[in-house]
Amino acid sequence: MTQAPPRRTVRATDTGPIVLSGLRAAWEPLAKQALVAALIVGAAAASTLLPVWLTVTDATAMWTGAGLAVVLLGLAALMARSTRLARAEIVIPLLDFVAVGLLRFGTGETRSVFLAILVLPVVWIAAGHGRWRVLVPVLGVFVTILLPLALAPGRAFPGSEVVRLVIAAVVYSAAAAVVNELSRRSLAQLTVAQRSRRVAEAEVTQAAIVQRSLQPVDGNGLPSAIRVAGTCVPARTVGGDFYDWYPTPDGGMGFTLGDVMGKGVGAGMIAAAVRAVIRSSLEEPDPALAFRWTSAGLSTGSVDMVSAQFTTCFHGRISVDGTLRWVDAGHGLTLVRRAAGGSEFLRSGHLPLGVGSGWTSVETDLQPGDSVVSVSDGVLDLFGGDLASLDRWQAFVDARDDIDGLVADVAALAERGDRADDVTIIAVTWGGSHPA
Structure with missing residues (x-):
């Protein structure tokens, strides 16, 4: 009597969710920058089309800021396809502070209504790992508000701008601290969950081995x-x-x-x-x-x-x-x-x-x-x-x-x-x- 061994099949662990998570992480900078670029370009276009409601004091600076945001969008697209470039992701939100500064300079400086766009690069940077990500966005706020001194040397820096700078630094640093702390806690919880998942997967794998051995x-x-x-x-x-x-x-x-x-x-x-x-x-x-x-x-x-x-x-x-x-x-x-x-x-x-x-x-x-x-x-x-x-x-x-x-x-x-x-x-x- 010749007997063929029975065929027994065990389903392999599904790696689909892991792959999808990696893809989402790779394309996140592009999605974030797309929102920033849309707001900056939209602000420049609205200022040009609605001169009655919005002020344009320097069209060249304004559109330079919009162009910089678009260039950064292209850089984010390249980073989504290159692991090596993706390591320099923080460069994009840092340069967004310059783009917002150029937009603000070109739309009336103290009268500009577009300073609030800063919250996007602030949150982007602060959401990462490390306490230094709280300080960096504050420095970016300083760059945005002080940029007119570099673009127009000799121009007087009004006292209201000093007050605006202090208030903006305090508010955005507080926002960055909150975002950074929430990110740190989420990362800690994710680490614990991943560790528990690995333990559970190991136990399930061992259970599958035992079950197969009983057949x-x-x-x-x-x-x-x-x-x-x-x-x-x-x-x-x-x-x-x-x-x-x-x-x-x-x-x-x-x-x-x-x-x-x-x-x-x-x-x-x-x-x-x-x-x-x-x-x-x-x-x-x-x-x-x-x-x-x-x-x-x-x-x-x-x-x-x-x-x-x-x-x-x-x-x-x-x-x-x-x-x-x-x-x-x-x-x-x-x-x-x-x-x-x-x-x-x-x-x-x-x-x-x-x-x-x-x-x-x-x-x-x-x-x-x-x-x-x-x-x-x-x-x-x-x-x-x-x-x-x-x-x-x-x-x-x-x-x-x-x-x-x-x-x-x-x-x-x-x-x-x-x-x-x-x-x-x-x-x-x-x-x-x-x-x-």
Whole structure:
């Protein structure tokens, strides 16, 4: 007997959010400068078009400031595409102080209404890491207000400008201090959150490794008359589905497929517990006892662990003479595919683990080459997820003669796109020979 190892798939950690976050960070300077440039150019245009309301005292200085803002916008675009240039990002808001100063000089200096644009580069700089970012915006305010002394040497600096300079320095330094402190606290909280996320991701990864280690690798150790294949494609890193198979003391084999309500680590923990208790009953020939032991073993008193996350499950035993003894706890997704053609579902009226009790087993005779195929309800989602999906799934099984090909085809369907639920299948053939 030759057995192909079952295909098992674990979904890799999604790195999409990390990539998108990096892209957003790279384009943020461009977005910030676009707003600054729009305000400065708009102010210059409005001053030119509305001379009755706005004053233009030096059109050259005014439009030079607007041109500088546009040039800085182009520089921000280059920084978004170059990591090396992006390191000099602070140059842009620093030169914005000059652009606002030129705009203010050209629109009436003390009468200009555009000094408030300074708040944008102040916040831009202060939002970074480091206390020095509080002092730098204050120096930028000094540059903006004192720029007329450089552009018009010898011009008297009125006392009102001194007052304006002091007030502006105090107000903008206070704003910069507040923004910087909020940024520092946010960064500290983000650091803690990222550290917690890394710990959680490591724990989830370890849980996935443990879950994979609990799944059987191949059919080694099973009777030579039995072939088996299975796969689990979880919707998340850790799934709530599980499957298992193992030889039994009477020379046959036992196999199980379970589906815990829910997904993630919580469902995976219950799945591991249910699997362990069922496997511990391998000495008992009646598979129904496994469910009774599982229900009792998971009971915690007034509130049962499995009552909040019940488990649908199929458990079967195949003896050396081909007798299948099985019990179904609210699963209903197991069928027998006959070697002679056709298939039928194995039905029962028992409730899932965590809800029902008093399970009883049923016997079904297998002929050489017959196969037992059990799946989780995530497989039905691959076939539409409606009532007709059962018929489509049955036809899919009937059209495939070999269980290895059947399992591989189901895995391929599951891997084609995102899954809302875990996809699990186990298939067992009795009395047939594996193709060479």
